[in-house]
Amino acid sequence: MITVKEKINELGIEIPEAPKPGAVYVPAKRVGNLIYTSGQDCRIDGKLLYEGKLGSDLTVAQGYEAARQTMINCLAVIQAEIGDLSKVKQVVKLLAFVNSAPGFVQQPYVINGASELLEEIFGEKGQHARSAIASNELPFNTPVEIEMIVEVES
Template sequence: MNNVTTNESKIEKRLLELGIELPEAPKPAAVYIPAQQTGNLVYTSGQDCRKDGKLIYEGKVGSDLTIEQGQEAARQTMINCLAVLKSHLGNLDRVKKVVKLLGFVNSAPGFVEQPYVINGASELLEEVFGEAGKHARSAISSNELPFNTPVEIEMIVEVE
């Protein structure tokens, strides 16, 4: 439907303005696919905060990491979600609306500020997509996450 090439993508130009170059989509760590589309909705599998194949942070927010470090991890996790979407869609300009995020925070006992951590992802989506980046969201505490990542996020987007 959209004949714009990746080089002409408005969304990718916006990412570059923000100093973000999307990596290759991360390969699945187990038996699943990175994205599943049904109709005009695309669901991503959970992503973590890897950059160049290595987690940028490890551990629990509230003991090993500050809220600000958790926000940085959430931002990198969202960059990886966008890389998965680009790989699936071919062009991020096809994203009509970010519908929902589900964010998990590897939380120290007693840590209850998960929404502030996942803001790192939500704020990036608004910076990139504007009004279309505003979404419903859940921010959930987890006592452990795979590979000791501090954050895991999955998303649902509506596409054209």
């Protein structure tokens, strides 16, 4: 049986240090066996992978990549909280916001970048409930912001 760490390595992904909060909040909050993350964006080494609105500045494919990187950052926050991603019992829910130009209605396809990554890494345990919501603006002009809820081993 392949471990979560082996799967992440196989996919060529490096989980970075958890991003530092940009304001007054904590990156994650544990309540019992649930971990709630604060919203994350698509930064790599402190710089946004992309900036702007889907449907005017960015394509769905670029948004998909941004969502994938955002999920890597969410996983970094969870790893910092629990030490080892193999302790994730299941991904419960994603709440995703897409910085959308007027008339852009393909938010679900953008956020598939995050959802598909979770299923690649965790298999069935990565399947989750999800909301993909349009936003007219997001902090720092990030194209995507995602928060998540995971159940972990006690």
